[in-house]
Each structure stands twice: as C-alpha cells, then as structure tokens.
Amino acid sequence: MGGIGNDVLSGGEGDDSINGGAGTDTLRETADTNFTLTNNQLESAATGTDTFENIERVALTGGDSANTINASAYSGRVTLSAKAGNDTLIGGIGNDVLSGGEGDDSINGGAGTDTLRETADTNFTLTNNQLESAATGTDTFENIERVALTGGDSANTINASAYSGRVTLSAKAGNDTLIGGIGNDVLSGGEGDDSINGGAGTDTLRETADTNFTLTNNQLESAATGTDTFENIERVALTGGDSANTIDASAYSGSAFLYGKAGNDTLIGGSGNDNLYGGEGDDSINGGAGTDTLRETGDVDFNLTNTTLTGNGTDSFSNIERVALTGGDSANTIDASAYSGSAFLYGKAGNDTLIGGSGNDNLYGGEGDDTIYGGEGTDTLRETADTNFTFINSNQLQSEATGNDSFKDIERVALTGGDSNNTIDASEFSGSAFLYGKAGNDTLTGGSGNDFIKAGEDDDLISGGAGNDRLYGEGGNDIFVLSSDMGKDTIYDFEDGVDKLDLSDNLTFDMLTITASGSNTNILQGNQTLATLINVDSALIDVNDFNTLNG
Numbered sequence: 001m002g003g004i005g006n007d008v009l010s011g012g013e014g015d016d017s018i019n020g021g022a023g024t025d026t027l028r029e030t031a032d033t034n035f036t037l038t039n040n041q042l043e044s045a046a047t048g049t050d051t052f053e054n055i056e057r058v059a060l061t062g063g064d065s066a067n068t069i070n071a072s073a074y075s076g077r078v079t080l081s082a083k084a085g086n087d088t089l090i091g092g093i094g095n096d097v098l099s100g101g102e103g104d105d106s107i108n109g110g111a112g113t114d115t116l117r118e119t120a121d122t123n124f125t126l127t128n129n130q131l132e133s134a135a136t137g138t139d140t141f142e143n144i145e146r147v148a149l150t151g152g153d154s155a156n157t158i159n160a161s162a163y164s165g166r167v168t169l170s171a172k173a174g175n176d177t178l179i180g181g182i183g184n185d186v187l188s189g190g191e192g193d194d195s196i197n198g199g200a201g202t203d204t205l206r207e208t209a210d211t212n213f214t215l216t217n218n219q220l221e222s223a224a225t226g227t228d229t230f231e232n233i234e235r236v237a238l239t240g241g242d243s244a245n246t247i248d249a250s251a252y253s254g255s256a257f258l259y260g261k262a263g264n265d266t267l268i269g270g271s272g273n274d275n276l277y278g279g280e281g282d283d284s285i286n287g288g289a290g291t292d293t294l295r296e297t298g299d300v301d302f303n304l305t306n307t308t309l310t311g312n313g314t315d316s317f318s319n320i321e322r323v324a325l326t327g328g329d330s331a332n333t334i335d336a337s338a339y340s341g342s343a344f345l346y347g348k349a350g351n352d353t354l355i356g357g358s359g360n361d362n363l364y365g366g367e368g369d370d371t372i373y374g375g376e377g378t379d380t381l382r383e384t385a386d387t388n389f390t391f392i393n394s395n396q397l398q399s400e401a402t403g404n405d406s407f408k409d410i411e412r413v414a415l416t417g418g419d420s421n422n423t424i425d426a427s428e429f430s431g432s433a434f435l436y437g438k439a440g441n442d443t444l445t446g447g448s449g450n451d452f453i454k455a456g457e458d459d460d461l462i463s464g465g466a467g468n469d470r471l472y473g474e475g476g477n478d479i480f481v482l483s484s485d486m487g488k489d490t491i492y493d494f495e496d497g498v499d500k501l502d503l504s505d506n507l508t509f510d511m512l513t514i515t516a517s518g519s520n521t522n523i524l525q526g527n528q529t530l531a532t533l534i535n536v537d538s539a540l541i542d543v544n545d546f547n548t549l550n551g
Contacts, residue, residue, distance in 0.1 A: 011042075011050045020054035027055045032063020037071040037078065037092070062087060066103070071096070072110055091143070100131075100139045109143035116144045121152020126160040126167065126181070151176060155192070160185070161199055180232070189220075189228045198232035205233045210241020215270070216251040240265060244281070249274065250288055269319070278315045287319040294320045299328025304357070305338040327352055331368070336361065337375055356409075365405045374409035380434075381410045386418020391428040391447070417442060417456075426451070427465055441476075450487075461502075464489045473499055479547070482523065482530045483507065489531045496540040501531070502547045509543045 006023045010030075018027060029035070033046035037058060042050045057077045060069050064084040071078045074092035082089060084102040091098055091110035098107050099117045107116060118124070122135035126147060131139045146166045149158050153173040160167045163181035171178060173191040180187055180199035187196050188206045196205060207213070211224035215236055220228045238247050239259040245266075249256040252270035260267055261279040269276055269288035276285050277295050285294060294309065294317055296302065302311035302325045309315045309323070324344040325334050331350040336343040339357035347354055349367040356363055356375035363372050364382050372381060383389065387401035397405045397413070412432045415424050419439040426433035429447035437444055437456040444453050446465035454472040455462050462471055463481035469489045471480060480491055483504045494501075501523070503509065513524040516538040523531045523541070533541070 009052075009055075011047060013047055015048040016050040018050055018052040018055065020052070020056070022054070024056045025054060026057040026059055027052055028059040030061040030063075032065050032067065034068045035060045035062070035070065037069075038073040039075055072108075086137075098141075098144075100136060102136055104137040105139040107139055107141040107144065109141070109145070111143070113145045114143060115146040115148055116141055117148045119150040119152075121154050121156065123157045124149045124151070124159065126158075127162040128164055161197075175226075187230075187233075189225060191225055193226040194228040196228055196230040196233065198230070198234070200232070202234045203232060204235040204237055205230055206237040206239075208239040208241075210243050210245065212246045213238045213240070213248065215247075215249040215256065217253055250286075264313075276317075276320075278309075278312065280312045282313045283315040285315055285317040285320065287317070287321070289319070291321045292319060293322040293324055295324045295326075297326040297328075299330050299332065301333045302327070302335065304334075304336040304343065306340055337373075351403075363407075363410075365402060367402055369403040370405045372405055372407040372410065374407070374411070376409070378411045379409060380412040380414055381405070381407055382414045382416075384416040386420050386422065388423045388425075389415045389417070390423070390425045393428050394430045432467075437474075480531070484525050484528065484530070486530070488529045490534065491531055492534045494533045494536055496536065496545060499545075500547050501545055508548065509546050514538055514541050 007020055007025045008028055009018050010028050011018055029047050031046035033044040036043045040051055059079040061081040062069055062083055066085040068088040069080045070090045071092040072090045075094055077094040078092055079097045080089045081099045082101045082105055086103045087105045089098045089107045091114050093111045095112045096109055096114045097117055100107055118136050120135035122133040125132045148168040150170040151158055151172055155174040155176055157177040158169045159179045160181040161179045164183055166183040167181055168186045169178045170188045171190045171194055175192045176194045178187045178196045180203050182200045184201045185198055185203045186206055189196055207225050209224035211222045214221045218229055235255045237257040240247055240261050242262040244263040247258045248268045249270040250268045253272055255272045256270055256274040258267045259277045260283050262281055264281045265283045267276045267285045269292050271289040273290045274287055274292045275295055278285055296312055298312045300311045304323055322342045326346040327334055327348050329349040333353040334345045335355045336357040337355045340359055342359045343357055343361040345354040346364045347366040347370050351368045352370045354363045355373045356379050358376040360377045361379045362382055365372055383402050385401035387399045389399045392398050395407055414434040416436040417424055417438050421440040423443045424435045425445045426447040427445050432449040433446050433451040435444045435453045437460055439457040441459045442455055443461045444455055445463045446469050448466040450467040451464055451469040453462055455474055455478055457475040459476040460478045464471055466487055468487045471489055471491045472493050478499045479502050481502045481504055485505055511525050515522045519535050521533040521536045521538040521541055522529050
C-alpha cells in the first residue's frame with residue numbers, strides 16, 4: 001500500500017492487491033510477457049493477475065520476445081515500452097507514451113493525446129503512419145498525435161518532413177541534420193555543428209547549456225553546442241546555466257525566449273516580440289525592438305520600477321513593454337506601482353498583495369484572500385476556477401476556490417468558470433465584466449457596466465444586467481433575460497426554436513415590438529431597444545420564443 005506521496009508500486013510475480021493511496025501513484029511492471037490492463041486489473045502470464053486502486057499512472061515494459069501490451073481498456077495515463085521483438089502496443093483512453101524499441105512494431109495510441117517516443121544512435125525517417133530506422137526497425141502506428149525522436153552521439157539525420165503532427169527532434173553530439181514536418185515542431189541540435197530545418201508550421205529551435213549564445217536569423221553559435229545553421233524557424237528558446245551567461249539575440253527577427261537561470265546574466269532580445277527570464281542573480285536585460293516581456297517567477301516579494309526589478313536578485317532592464325510576475329504559495333507582495341508599462345501580476349496561493357502601476361494592468365489573485373490595487377490605467381482583475389463567483393459589493397469578490405479578494409481601482413473583471421454548473425454573479429460590479437461559463441449549466445449575471453458574456457456549452461441562464469452588453473449563449477438551450485431596467489443587449493448567436501428570451505420586471509410579450517434591422521432583429525418596448533438578435537430573421541420571432549420570468 002502506498003502512502004500520501006507520489007509512489008511507485010511493483011507487484012512482481014503472483015496475484016497481488018495494490019493500493020496507491022493518496023498522491024499521484026504509478027504501477028510499474030517489467031517482464032518478457034504479454035500484458036492486459038484495465039482500470040482495476042493488470043494480467044500477464046509472468047506476473048499474475050494484480051488488482052489495484054488509487055493508481056493514476058501505469059508503466060509497462062516488455063522483453064526481447066514479440067510481446068503484446070494492451071491498455072485499450074485503461075483510462076489513466078500509461079507508458080508502454082517494448083524492447084526487441086516485433087511487438088504490439090495498444091494505448092488507452094488517456095494521454096499515453098509508447099516506445100517500440102527494437103523490432104518491427106505495431107503501435108496504436110488509442111484515444112487521448114498520445115506520444116510515440118524513440119531514442120537511438122541512428123537515422124530516423126518519419127511519415128504519418130511509419131517510423132523507420134536501422135536501430136529500431138520499421139514501426140507502423142496510428143492514433144499518434146505527437147512523436148519525440150532522440151538521436152545519439154554520431155552524426156544522425158532525423159527526417160520528419162512527411163509527418164503532419166507535432167514532432168520533437170533532439171540530437172546529441174555529432175554534426176546532425178534535423179528536418180521538421182508540417183506541424184508545430186520543436187528541434188534541439190545539442191552538441192555539434194548541426195543543420196536544422198523546421199519545415200512548415202510554427203517551429204521552435206530550443207537549446208539549453210551553461211554557455212554564451214549568439215543568435216542571428218540563420219545561425220546559433222555557442223562554445224557548448226557548436227554552430228548550428230537553421231531555416232524555417234519561427235521561434236528560438238535559449239536557456240543558460242548557473243554561470244554568468246550572455247545570451248545575445250540582437251540580430252534575430254523572430255520571437256526569442258531567453259532564460260538566464262542563476263548567475264548575473266546578460267539577455268539581449270532582437271527585433272521580434274521576445275520573452276526574457278532573468279532567473280536568479282543580478283541580471284542585465286535589454287528587450288530590443290518589438291513588444292517584449294520580462295517574466296519572473298518566485299515565492300518572493302517583487303518590486304518593479306521602470307528600470308529595475310528586485311525579487312530574484314536585482315535586475316536592470318530597458319526596452320521592455322510588459323512585465324509578468326508570478327509569486328508562490330506564500331503571502332507575496334508584488335508591487336508595480338512605480339512601473340508605467342503593462343504589468344501582469346499573478347498571486348497564486350497565499351494572502352497576496354498585488355499593486356498595479358500607471359499602465360493597463362492584469363492582476364490575478366489566485367487562491368487566498370488577496371488585496372489588489374489596480375493603480376492608474378484601465379486595469380483588469382482576472383480569475384479562473386471551477387467555482388461560483390459572487391461580488392459582495394463593487395470592491396469585493398468571493399469564491400470558495402479563490403478566496404475573498406478585496407480590490408480598488410479595477411475597471412474590468414474577467415471571470416472564467418469550469419465544467420461544473422457555475423454561478424458567476426457580477427450584479428454588484430460597476431465596471432465592465434467579462435464572464436466565461438465553459439461547460440455546465442451556468443448562470444451568468446452582468447453588472448451595471450457594458451459587459452461581455454460567453455456562456456459556453458450546455459444550457460445556460462444569461463442576464464447582462466444594466467449597460468449595453470454583448471451576449472453569446474454558444475452551445476445548448478440558453479435563456480437570455482430581458483428587462484426594461486437593463487440597457488441594450490446584443491445577442492450574437494440566438495437560435496430560434498432552441499434558445500429562449502425571458503421577460504422580467506412585469507414585461508409581457510404584448511408590450512414588445514419586433515422589427516427588422518437589415519439581417520438582424522430588434523426587440524423594443526416603446527422607443528427603448530431591449531435587445532438586438534444578430535443574423536436572426538424577425539419573421540421567425542414570436543410569442544413561442546419568450547418566457548415570463550418573475551412577471
């Protein structure tokens with residue numbers, strides 16, 4: 001029996017009873033045998049029949065024979081690894097990882113977002129249903145959404161040009177050739193002077209080493225990873241080490257992601273829209289041209305001005321248009337009051353204090369009872385959780401998941417629920433509310449400002465409140481509330497015969513006038529337009545489209 005942590009359990013031979021306990025637990029078995037896995041049982045001739053509970057992941061490894069490892073009836077995450085032999089691997093419902101190893105293997109990922117992963121000092125050729133190499137044989141596959149291929153220390157060619165999914169290609173030592181496919185790929189040359197072609201899609205060149213990097217539009221140079229030439233690369237992500245590294249992308253025009261880690265680093269962005277992470281140490285950061293973002297994360301207090309950031313050391317910066325700061329689980333203070341750009345402040349757990357500056361800021365309190373000051377500018381309080389949200393008043397937001405947040409100088413709120421039946425009530429908020437319901441039968445209520453509401457899937461009840469609101473029911477049988485005390489609502493996806501309009505505050509259908517306005521329908525009470533239905537034929541709207549609520 002496992003404990004509270006993230007445990008690994010192996011039954012071995014015999015008919016075992018396995019309980020993972022709390023945490024994210026893994027059942028792991030290795031044998032030269034066939035395995036059959038369901039949600040509560042693992043069966044094989046070599047290891048017996050094991051029953052299990054509280055297991056979140058299963059890792060099964062075969063041997064040198066032709067093994068069949070069948071997890072099609074398992075809904076968790078499974079890692080299936082074959083060795084030599086012409087093996088058959090069948091994934092389940094979750095997001096699985098499958099490795100054929102040597103031999104000509106048949107691989108079916110099943111449902112979920114599944115990854116085929118192979119590592120060998122060899123050349124690989126990948127198509128949409130086949131992976132071929134001298135070392136690992138010819139594997140045929142289906143229901144695979146991602147492929148991750150890693151070479152060895154020789155000069156390997158890894159060619160995925162005929163593959164349309166997402167591929168991650170990683171070379172090691174040697175002067176390698178990496179060729180991406182049609183999807184959004186990630187390519188890493190490793191050591192050696194490599195030739196890298198991203199192919200179609202939005203592709204990323206990624207390298208990590210405790211070294212200095214110099215990047216141009218077709219070349220990446222460092223003492224540790226050699227000189228790589230590349231084409232069809234839209235993004236480059238470079239990560240240094242614990243020394244004082246210089247990462248210079250000033251001659252690069254794509255999007256650069258530069259990570260400093262420990263050490264007093266120098267990060268220089270290029271002409272694209274870059275993201276720069278100084279990490280620990282006293283760093284010097286220059287965003288270059290473009291709209292650049294300085295990002296830092298730490299369970300510390302941050303203090304931000306227009307030229308310096310203290311928290312993970314003291315960083316000096318220039319040519320930075322946005323700063324994104326994320327605290328930890330303690331009670332952090334993130335103070336951007338002296339910053340005039342756009343600040344994105346994330347509190348996480350703990351009773352945090354977030355202070356915006358003079359720009360248009362976005363503030364995320366996260367869990368805990370947070371105190372939030374927007375400062376000058378048009379500032380937005382954002383929260384996302386599968387919970388109910390209620391404004392106690394215009395300066396206080398309450399939910400079970402994110403706590404009780406008090407705020408000041410907030411002009412907008414953006415609240416996103418989850419897949420449960422959520423109630424998001426912004427009726428006491430005087431600014432503009434952006435409410436997102438997602439799945440579930442949600443009840444969404446705007447406030448006195450001009451609100452934007454997207455209800456998501458399922459059957460939702462939507463009330464814009466006062467103000468001129470924009471409303472989307474999206475999927476399901478939705479109900480839109482109309483009242484003479486509200487402003488003019490615009491309903492963008494009303495479906496006649498599916499959705500309903502509810503009349504509140506003693507409104508009745510006889511009080512209404514329905515008129516056409518081009519391809520739209522206006523619903524009026526006297527001279528007051530209560531709602532406009534976009535792309536709805538006015539001839540279709542009659543008494544059957546209305547309910548009377550509280551009337």
